[in-house]
Amino acid sequence: MRIVKFGIIGCGLMGREFASAVARWCHLPEMDVKPEIVAICDTNAKLLEWYTGNFPTIKQVTNDYKTLLANDEVEAVYIAVPHNLHAEFYCAAIEAGKHLLGEKPFGIDKPANDIISDCIRKHPNVFVRCSSESPFFPAMQKIGKLIEKQAFGQILEVNSGFLHSSDLDFNKPINWKRMLKFNGEYGCLGDLGMHACHMPFRAGWIPKNVSAILSKIVKERPDGKGGMVPCETWDNATLFCLAEDDASKQLFPMTIKTQRIAPGHKNTWYLEVLGTKTSARWSSKQINTLEILEYASGEQGWQVIDVGHEMAYKSITGIIFEAGFSDSILQMWAAFLYELHHGIPPTPFAGCVMPDEVALSHKLFTSALESHKKSSTVAF
Numbered sequence: 001m002r003i004v005k006f007g008i009i010g011c012g013l014m015g016r017e018f019a020s021a022v023a024r025w026c027h028l029p030e031m032d033v034k035p036e037i038v039a040i041c042d043t044n045a046k047l048l049e050w051y052t053g054n055f056p057t058i059k060q061v062t063n064d065y066k067t068l069l070a071n072d073e074v075e076a077v078y079i080a081v082p083h084n085l086h087a088e089f090y091c092a093a094i095e096a097g098k099h100l101l102g103e104k105p106f107g108i109d110k111p112a113n114d115i116i117s118d119c120i121r122k123h124p125n126v127f128v129r130c131s132s133e134s135p136f137f138p139a140m141q142k143i144g145k146l147i148e149k150q151a152f153g154q155i156l157e158v159n160s161g162f163l164h165s166s167d168l169d170f171n172k173p174i175n176w177k178r179m180l181k182f183n184g185e186y187g188c189l190g191d192l193g194m195h196a197c198h199m200p201f202r203a204g205w206i207p208k209n210v211s212a213i214l215s216k217i218v219k220e221r222p223d224g225k226g227g228m229v230p231c232e233t234w235d236n237a238t239l240f241c242l243a244e245d246d247a248s249k250q251l252f253p254m255t256i257k258t259q260r261i262a263p264g265h266k267n268t269w270y271l272e273v274l275g276t277k278t279s280a281r282w283s284s285k286q287i288n289t290l291e292i293l294e295y296a297s298g299e300q301g302w303q304v305i306d307v308g309h310e311m312a313y314k315s316i317t318g319i320i321f322e323a324g325f326s327d328s329i330l331q332m333w334a335a336f337l338y339e340l341h342h343g344i345p346p347t348p349f350a351g352c353v354m355p356d357e358v359a360l361s362h363k364l365f366t367s368a369l370e371s372h373k374k375s376s377t378v379a380f
């Protein structure tokens with residue numbers, strides 16, 4: 001069993017999810033590589049006790065990311081910090097020779113992502129991937145298998161999205177994800193967009209142009225100290241794209257929706273693929289239910305399939321049991337470590353987001369900002 005010693009930089013919401021996945025590694029009986037957390041870094045000292053209390057392997061605790069990166073014992077890092085820090089922290093990690101799983105959007109904007117991409121190119125021996133767990137739900141894996149088998153026939157339409165609704169509460173205090181300085185001009189696109197792009201991009205469904213409608217619904221929010229402050233970022237984004245199937249070169253419409261104010265949706269991932277031979281649709285709202293329509297001739301009927309627990313990376317959980325968010329995170333981490341160790345994921349849809357896929361998402365989101373501004377379709 002290869003052990004990869006990890007440092008975590010940014011120990012908030014997502015840092016904890018990674019640590020919890022490390023604690024559950026025994027769930028994955030066929031993995032021949034496993035992570036061990038040896039170092040943690042956050043500027044908020046209050047967060048660190050949970051880690052040191054639960055992970056006796058941690059030897060280094062610091063508030064300075066450069067100190068962590070100077071630690072020779074650390075082979076790889078997970079970085080989950082606000083978007084304005086991505087370029088600086090990711091490049092420093094890569095330059096220090098640490099393998100990196102970095103959080104999306106992988107740079108606050110396209111120039112920042114370009115800097116990271118350049119740095120990756122200069123350090124080909126460092127393994128770098130972007131976090132996005134959306135394909136690791138069993139239904140998404142099944143859709144991935146259908147894509148691999150080219151079961152859909154000619155693609156007629158693809159709709160992919162990620163919807164939240166907690167921002168419908170106008171009294172929710174502001175946080176960094178609603179501030180331009182930390183979250184960037186992309187707003188909800190930077191926060192949610194990579195998840196919605198992951199499956200289509202991996203399928204080779206490449207947007208050629210975009211017509212975007214962006215909405216700023218909440219103009220100000222409580223600052224948590226009795227006052228109100230401007231809420232500057234885009235709340236909702238709907239992208240209408242002309243996409244090309246890389247394999248057949250056929251064109252079709254694709255929508256990517258990322259919304260923070262989607263009434264009734266706490267945290268909904270969805271993907272719908274309509275094709276001449278097969279169609280499939282799944283939403284995490286009914287996490288265990290995959291709908292498939294196979295058409296030969298005659299009646300067209302949707303089958304409703306309970307997907308259970310068939311994971312990309314074998315899990316000890318019984319095959320009949322439904323999967324959840326933390327399972328998809330564990331699977332994503334298995335994907336990162338498997339590919340780091342073996343050099344290639346076991347199947348195309350069992351791999352984390354690659355740097356060129358992230359770069360494509362930045363092209364799309366930047367073009368979407370321009371499209372909305374000009375009220376026009378932007379080709380790229």
Ligand SMILES: NC(=O)c1ccc[n+]([C@@H]2O[C@H](COP(=O)([O-])OP(=O)(O)OC[C@H]3O[C@@H](n4cnc5c(N)ncnc54)[C@H](O)[C@@H]3O)[C@@H](O)[C@H]2O)c1
Binds near residue numbers: 014044080085131
């Ligand atoms: N994959 C997912 O499903 C998912 C979900 C939520 C957030 N994210 C992404 O994860 C990243 C972090 O988001 P989060 O929700 O965990 O945010 P968070 O605010 O909970 O955590 C960020 C942490 O970074 C720390 N930090 C800030 N400046 C720092 C510095 N200079 N040095 C060290 N630590 C510093 C903060 O103290 C905080 O603890 C973002 O890129 C976000 O887009 C991904």
